[in-house]
Amino acid sequence: MNVLGAASLTLLNPTEWNAETCAEVNARLLTASAEHIADWAVATFGDSIAIAASMQDTILPHMFGTRREGVDVLFLETGYHFQETIDTRDAAAIAFPITVVNVMPEQTVAEQDATYGKDLFARDPGLCCQMRKVDPLRRALEGYSAWVTGARRVDAVTRSELPVVSWDAKHGLVKINPLALWDDAAVDAYEDRNGLPRNPLVAQGYPSIGCFPCTRKVAPGEDRRAGRWAGQDKTECGIHVA
Numbered sequence: 403m404n405v406l407g408a409a410s411l412t413l414l415n416p417t418e419w420n421a422e423t424c425a426e427v428n429a430r431l432l433t434a435s436a437e438h439i440a441d442w443a444v445a446t447f448g449d450s451i452a453i454a455a456s457m458q459d460t461i462l463p464h465m466f467g468t469r470r471e472g473v474d475v476l477f478l479e480t481g482y483h484f485q486e487t488i489d490t491r492d493a494a495a496i497a498f499p500i501t502v503v504n505v506m507p508e509q510t511v512a513e514q515d516a517t518y519g520k521d522l523f524a525r526d527p528g529l530c531c532q533m534r535k536v537d538p539l540r541r542a543l544e545g546y547s548a549w550v551t552g553a554r555r556v557d558a559v560t561r562s563e564l565p566v567v568s569w570d571a572k573h574g575l576v577k578i579n580p581l582a583l584w585d586d587a588a589v590d591a592y593e594d595r596n597g598l599p600r601n602p603l604v605a606q607g608y609p610s611i612g613c614f615p616c617t618r619k620v621a622p623g624e625d626r627r628a629g630r631w632a633g634q635d636k637t638e639c640g641i642h643v644a
Contacts, residue, residue, distance in 0.1 A: 419575075419576050420569055421568075421569040421571070424567050424568050424569040424576055424577075425568075425569075427442075427567045428565045428566050428567040428568060431566050431567060432566050434566075436580040436581055436592075439566060439578065440465050440466055440550075443550060443578050444469045444470045444473075447546075447547050447548040450545075450546050451470070451474075451546060451549065451550065452475075452546045452548075452550070453466050453473055453474065453500075453549070454539070454549055454551050454552075454641075455476070455477060455494070456477075456478070456552065456611065456612075457477060457601060458552070458603075458604065460493070460494040460599050460601075461552065461589065461593065462552050462581075463498050463500050464494075464498050464596055466500075466550065467499050467500040468499070471499040472501050473501065474500075474501050474503050474546075475494070475500045475502050475503065476542050476543075476549075477502055477503065477504055478505050478534070478535050479506050480507065480534040480613050481507070481510060481534065482511065482613035482614055482616075483613060483614065484611065484617075486602050487611060490599055490600070490601040494599055497598075505542040507534045507537070507538050508537070524615070527636050528636060528640070531640050532640060534613075535641060536639065536640040540573060543573050543575065546575055547575055548575055548578055549570070549575060549578070550578045551578070552581050553579050553581070553642055554581050554583075555582055555583060556585050556586070557626065558625075558627045558638070560642075561642065564582045566578070566579055567579075586609075607620055608620065608629060609629070610626050610627050610630050612630055612639065617629055617630055618632050
């Protein structure tokens with residue numbers, strides 16, 4: 403694999419990116435380090451790139467903030483986050499040269515309760531995620547040419563073949579997953595090496611952190627996503643579903 407081989411596609415105009423060009427870059431970068439992928443992404447898309455960060459960790463804000471000062475970091479402010487997640491977001495905003503963009507739903511939690519009834523997440527979690535995560539992200543990504551996520555193959559069976567670079571037809575832009583091939587040891591090593599702020603919930607038994615009403619601790623031996631929407635026929639919020 404030649405990381406620099408992807409440079410031949412760096413000069414494409416935004417309208418020239420598509421599934422074919424993304425597949426070509428993915429083949430070239432699939433075995434590259436996350437740092438090299440980040441270098442390529444910043445060199446290719448510049449200010450037209452957005453970093454989506456759930457603040458389960460602060461790896462992407464650090465990795466891209468140190469490469470593109472002021473880079474936009476999108477945080478989906480659902481109104482249902484654990485306080486620890488909010489604190490991690492605030493720590494990242496102080497520690498790194500990034501611009502945190504709090505992406506808001508159209509309705510507050512109180513307004514949603516008034517319209518749909520209290521605790522919609524318990525009755526229709528798909529609709530709640532759609533209104534508080536999926537739709538706000540779609541609006542926030544307008545105007546960017548690419549977005550970066552922290553999704554990894556080890557996260558869930560549904561992500562077992564997650565590419566490094568792909569064409570996101572739903573949003574009409576390039577999707578980059580530099581950590582796609584990382585395991586938990588790689589996450590820990592990067593955090594240790596760079597002294598990053600950490601979300602304390604991870605060490606408390608939450609390997610996958612979402613909104614507090616729909617997230618519980620995972621028992622030893624359980625799947626890492628078992629704590630998300632436990633007892634419901636739901637495994638993804640919809641953001642990473644085509």
